[in-house]
Amino acid sequence: MRWLVIAFILIPSTEIAVLIYSGKTLGVFPTIALVFLTAIGGAYLAKRQGLKAWRDLQARMRTMETPGNALIDSICIFIGGILLIMPGFLTDLCGLLLLFPGPRKLIRPFIVKWIHKKMQNGSIVIR
Numbered sequence: 001m002r003w004l005v006i007a008f009i010l011i012p013s014t015e016i017a018v019l020i021y022s023g024k025t026l027g028v029f030p031t032i033a034l035v036f037l038t039a040i041g042g043a044y045l046a047k048r049q050g051l052k053a054w055r056d057l058q059a060r061m062r063t064m065e066t067p068g069n070a071l072i073d074s075i076c077i078f079i080g081g082i083l084l085i086m087p088g089f090l091t092d093l094c095g096l097l098l099l100f101p102g103p104r105k106l107i108r109p110f111i112v113k114w115i116h117k118k119m120q121n122g123s124i125v126i127r
Contacts, residue, residue: 015088022089038092042084042099049099050077072111076104 022031057070080098083091097103118124 011091015090018089019087034089035087038089039085039087042081042092042095045096045099046077046081046084050074050081053077069108072108073101073104076107076111 019031019035022034026034053070053074057067057074060067060070076098080095083095083098086092086095098107115124119126
C-alpha cells in the first residue's frame with residue numbers, strides 16, 4: 001500500500017517536471033501536440049492490439065484451453081492503453097512497452113510469479 005501512495009506522488013511530479021522541461025526546450029505548442037499525438041496514436045495501437053488479444057483469448061476459451069498468457073497480455077494491453085491516454089511522456093513510454101509483444105514477454109514472468117504468490121497466501125482464490 002505504501003508503494004501506491006509513493007507512486008501517486010512520484011509519477012505526477014516527474015511527469016510535470018518532464019512536461020515543463022519539454023515546454024522550455026521544444027516550446028508549448030509542440031509539447032501539447034506531442035501529448036495529443038501520443039494519446040491518439042496510443043489509443044489506436046491499444047485498440048488494434050487489444051482486439052488481437054481478445055480474439056486469442058476467445059479462441060482459447062472456445063477450445064477449452066487455459067487463457068494463461070492471453071489473459072495476461074489482455075490486461076497488459078489494457079493498462080498500456082490507459083497509460084498512453086494519460087498526458088505525459090513517461091507514462092506514454094511505459095504504455096508503449098506494454099503494447100508490444102517483446103517487452104510483454106519480459107514482464108510476464110514477474111506477473112505470473114506475483115499471481116502465484118497471491119494465490120498461495122489466499123489473496124486470490126480460483127474456483
